[in-house]
Ligand SMILES: [Ca+2]
């Protein structure tokens with residue numbers, strides 16, 4: 001166990017696990033996962049270590065585009081042991097390790113803490129919403145009319161868990177994963193400001209048709225151009241799960257879907273084309289989508305227009 005430094009007045013005991021896969025995990029005492037630092041898309045890791053003699057030795061793991069992981073050790077030998085383990089782990093996944101020495105004050109002053117990152121993300125969303133009301137779908141903002149701090153915001157990108165947080169949902173919800181994949185158009189595993197903005201604009205100002213297309217694509221997991229009943233029930237289950245109203249049994253979900261097919265006159269179909277889907281959504285006035293989006297997403301107000309779907 002080591003102490004994780006969160007900010008000036010907050011430390012907590014954590015366990016650091018190297019792997020499996022190309023990631024470093026922190027867990028709490030009970031072994032519950034707190035955080036994953038993904039190494040998949042980086043060449044190596046940079047850590048900072050303090051060299052002050054009169055305070056507990058510290059170590060900062062710099063995490064690109066996310067907040068840093070700052071650890072405090074009881075002694076220099078225990079930190080050295082940690083660095084050894086880290087080094088051999090990184091070697092095993094062919095990543096480099098660079099160690100920078102620094103002073104504690106400097107380290108903590110410059111650390112990108114979760115709080116600081118949060119502030120920047122809040123700015124990110126404020127900007128996104130502000131811009132939404134001045135842009136048409138697909139329109140880009142000119143870089144020359146923005147201030148430096150806005151440019152900084154525009155360079156910020158969201159991880160899946162940050163994106164989920166913005167929607168007030170859990171990062172591992174099927175719905176969030178699907179939504180993330182749709183918004184992350186270039187597929188780099190991050191949501192850039194522009195990617196986020198495109199979706200916000202689309203959802204708040206776009207045509208019903210555009211919104212339905214997004215939802216259709218989210219459901220069509222295997223991307224074969226049609227939605228089968230399994231895909232529909234996966235999505236529905238995740239939405240119901242998010243809404244947390246009352247969970248539905250497998251039987252009830254099947255019944256619901258069969259009912260939806262029937263009402264739309266698709267009794268004999270096993271899957272929906274995009275045109276079928278549009279027809280069905282017209283029938284349901286978007287209820288199916290509204291379940292998940294309305295409750296929590298309303299927090300940020302950006303998907304709150306879901307009730308207009310198919311109107
Ligand atoms: Ca992206």
Ligand SMILES: [Ca+2]
Pocket residue numbers: 219220221222223224225226227228231
């Ligand atoms: Ca499909």
